[in-house]
Amino acid sequence: MRVSVIGVGTWQFGGEWGRDFSQAEADAILDAAADCGINLIDTAECYGDHLAEKFIGDYLARRDRSRWIVATKFGHRFNSFMNRDDDFSVAGVRKQLDASLKALRVEAIDLYQFHSGSDAVFQNPELWTWLAEQKRAGKIRHLGVSILQKGSELQAREAANFGVETLQVFYNRLDRRAEELYFPHAAKNHLGILARVPLASGLLSGKYKPGATFAANDVRTTFDAEKLKRDLAEVERLQVEEVPPGVPMAQWAMAWCLENPAVSALIPGCKNPEQVRANASAAEFYLAAKADSMA
Numbered sequence: 001m002r003v004s005v006i007g008v009g010t011w012q013f014g015g016e017w018g019r020d021f022s023q024a025e026a027d028a029i030l031d032a033a034a035d036c037g038i039n040l041i042d043t044a045e046c047y048g049d050h051l052a053e054k055f056i057g058d059y060l061a062r063r064d065r066s067r068w069i070v071a072t073k074f075g076h077r078f079n080s081f082m083n084r085d086d087d088f089s090v091a092g093v094r095k096q097l098d099a100s101l102k103a104l105r106v107e108a109i110d111l112y113q114f115h116s117g118s119d120a121v122f123q124n125p126e127l128w129t130w131l132a133e134q135k136r137a138g139k140i141r142h143l144g145v146s147i148l149q150k151g152s153e154l155q156a157r158e159a160a161n162f163g164v165e166t167l168q169v170f171y172n173r174l175d176r177r178a179e180e181l182y183f184p185h186a187a188k189n190h191l192g193i194l195a196r197v198p199l200a201s202g203l204l205s206g207k208y209k210p211g212a213t214f215a216a217n218d219v220r221t222t223f224d225a226e227k228l229k230r231d232l233a234e235v236e237r238l239q240v241e242e243v244p245p246g247v248p249m250a251q252w253a254m255a256w257c258l259e260n261p262a263v264s265a266l267i268p269g270c271k272n273p274e275q276v277r278a279n280a281s282a283a284e285f286y287l288a289a290k291a292d293s294m295a
Helices: 023-035 051-061 090-104 125-136 153-162 183-189 225-241 249-258 273-294
Strands: 040-042 069-074 076-080 083-086 109-115 140-146 166-170 192-196 265-267
Touching: 023 051, 023 273, 040 265, 051 069, 051 090, 069 090, 090 109, 090 125, 109 166, 125 140, 140 153, 140 192, 153 166, 153 183, 183 192, 225 249, 249 265, 249 273
Parallel strands: 040 069, 069 109, 109 140, 140 166, 166 192, 192 265
Antiparallel strands: 076 083
């Protein structure tokens, strides 16, 4: 698959980033992405109860499906705000796959990703054998692993043995663990890398200062307060010491991720078309900087 280096993350469509979305707002975001040359949509079964997938499916039903690469995930069932049940059983994932295909209104999911599960549930040959059968049946085109936030070197190391072709990992200027934990395995096994939270959940946008607060229905209210304080202080330091004068911090932060050759694509979130266009501009900034360095 040839993916755009900037994608569209859609967790926000599920209503856990401080606001609810309408179909018209989702359409405007995805139309802006298409206008910018973005072709990758990343979503999940538990962004709402398949809610984000339904927004995307409604959109795809009225647009050219063939221009989009649609990635979704499995392993969780949404109950309420930041409340999920895990279910990585074959029976459970079968129901999730059918629900995702229905919500997305597609015959096949381009990239189906194991979603932030433990090593114990990852190491289940029965699950991967069943997923391989779904590939042969034409319901899934490719398999990936979205590694849980706390990390798992084992999943990166063993992924290729289960037919996995991509790793989705936390990677940004505030969290560089992927460089040691995952990128060497990706290089060895020719795995694509999708870098999620490239803006560190918006902290690297430069909009938030120490002491910032968030709405009650914003996932960032669940962050550890002391770590959030340290991260915001580090953002202030980066803005002074590393971000070039006159360059938007968000653009710089995403271009910083793209500088690592292991990274195939970034999947930042966005709340409006303007943020989509700003995210896309990071690719232009990265290419311009690369050209300057080669001149």
